[in-house]
Amino acid sequence: MKSSEIIEINASQKQSLDNQQLGTKRQILPLLPDIQSHALIISGIRRCGKSTLLHQFLNKLNRPFFYLNFDDFRLASFSFSDFSILNNIINETKIKLLFFDEIQLAERWELFIRNKLDEGFQIVITGSNASLLSIEFGTSLTGRHLTKELFPFSYTEFCSFFKLSAGSESLESYMEKGGFPEYLKTGNEDILRQLQSDIIFRDISVRYSIRDTLSLQQLFIYLLSNSAQLFSPSKLTSVSGVKSPTTVLEYISYFESAYLIHLLPCFSYSLKSQSLAPKKVYISDTGLIKAGSINFSKNYGAFLENFVYNNIRRIRKEIYYFKSKNNKECDFIIKSQDKTTCIQVCWELNSDNQDREINGLLEAMNSFDLDYGEIITFNSEDLILINGKKINVIPAWKKEWENI
Numbered sequence: 161m162k163s164s165e166i167i168e169i170n171a172s173q174k175q176s177l178d179n180q181q182l183g184t185k186r187q188i189l190p191l192l193p194d195i196q197s198h199a200l201i202i203s204g205i206r207r208c209g210k211s212t213l214l215h216q217f218l219n220k221l222n223r224p225f226f227y228l229n230f231d232d233f234r235l236a237s238f239s240f241s242d243f244s245i246l247n248n249i250i251n252e253t254k255i256k257l258l259f260f261d262e263i264q265l266a267e268r269w270e271l272f273i274r275n276k277l278d279e280g281f282q283i284v285i286t287g288s289n290a291s292l293l294s295i296e297f298g299t300s301l302t303g304r305h306l307t308k309e310l311f312p313f314s315y316t317e318f319c320s321f322f323k324l325s326a327g328s329e330s331l332e333s334y335m336e337k338g339g340f341p342e343y344l345k346t347g348n349e350d351i352l353r354q355l356q357s358d359i360i361f362r363d364i365s366v367r368y369s370i371r372d373t374l375s376l377q378q379l380f381i382y383l384l385s386n387s388a389q390l391f392s393p394s395k396l397t398s399v400s401g402v403k404s405p406t407t408v409l410e411y412i413s414y415f416e417s418a419y420l421i422h423l424l425p426c427f428s429y430s431l432k433s434q435s436l437a438p439k440k441v442y443i444s445d446t447g448l449i450k451a452g453s454i455n456f457s458k459n460y461g462a463f464l465e466n467f468v469y470n471n472i473r474r475i476r477k478e479i480y481y482f483k484s485k486n487n488k489e490c491d492f493i494i495k496s497q498d499k500t501t502c503i504q505v506c507w508e509l510n511s512d513n514q515d516r517e518i519n520g521l522l523e524a525m526n527s528f529d530l531d532y533g534e535i536i537t538f539n540s541e542d543l544i545l546i547n548g549k550k551i552n553v554i555p556a557w558k559k560e561w562e563n564i
Contacts, residue, residue: 161242174227183212184321196282203287204310205419209341211285229261230499243272258283270300290417312445313339329540331557335463338447352451364414377400385453388465390438425494427480442469465505482524490524502533
């Protein structure tokens with residue numbers, strides 16, 4: 161590429177960023193460090209608001225910056241040799257604060273970033289593919305990066321965006337609409353469908369040279385329609401048309417790397433047992449379920465469980481489901497350095513399900529020698545004391561997730 165071309169692209173992109181509104185303040189903003197020794201990586205699904213978060217962070221830093229978004233068709237021909245041109249352009253500006261969107265699209269980008277870090281530049285990077293970013297982190301950027309994950313709007317951010325109060329009505333609206341900012345501004349579900357299409361075809365099919373895009377799409381639609389459920393790779397071959405369970409697992413790993421889905425393993429002290437046990441699948445944003453499912457119907461229990469998982473995942477990464485030897489189940493086991501938390505989820509606790517839900521939770525609490533557990537519901541609140549143990553029944557809209 162020519163130096164003049166990169167300069168022109170940089171100028172137009174920076175103007176677009178400067179003209180962008182700051183939008184709803186993201187909860188993660190205070191957690192972004194102003195640090196020069198390490199590259200700050202902000203990763204997350206496409207269109208979840210990474211560029212807006214960058215704008216908010218820039219406004220907070222209030223310093224001159226250089227910005228370049230590699231997810232621009234004008235940079236489609238950008239090659240490794242062009243980094244030398246980019247390097248000269250940056251050095252001529254005398255600016256020490258660098259922001260790069262989707263730089264993982266450029267070949268051997270990590271070598272360029274490492275070089276700029278060694279030269280004393282402060283660098284912030286965003287990316288929408290966890291796998292591609294992590295591969296490079298493990299090479300040239302080992303020990304030189306800090307990673308923060310950004311998700312679509314949380315329920316709190318959703319309420320702030322629409323100026324709503326927390327409660328059952330706003331929670332139901334959030335579970336149905338999800339948290340992608342652009343969709344919430346317009347209400348046009350085509351935005352969500354186009355987002356899924358872009359990720360599946362551009363980020364996955366093209367990047368991994370997958371020709372059978374129909375099976376890839378059918379597999380994702382099936383997962384969308386069966387959120388919060390256990391899945392079997394062998395069963396998924398028949399419903400998706402993918403030829404082998406191994407290929408199914410490869411495709412699922414691509415969905416996960418692109419932040420479309422999250423997988424939940426079964427808790428076990430044995431890593432082998434954990435890897436062999438079936439996993440549960442959760443969709444990264446419940447709004448995608450309605451927009452992408454065929455024959456959509458409101459499965460309230462699955463929606464609520466998916467909502468709870470996404471809230472936990474924002475705070476913690478070490479999450480499991482629990483299944484005892486006598487097949488009693490607990491939806492979530494959350495591990496942190498200093499505690500273990502057991503959470504059961506059901507739309508409502510009633511005479512038909514309370515024995516199953518309570519006994520599954522108690523089984524998990526006993527397994528981890530805990531005296532306290534929680535049952536998250538849509539709108540029910542109660543306190544259960546049983547066998548010396550305390551179980552709080554909490555409405556999902558009332559739960560303070562930051563305390564997990």
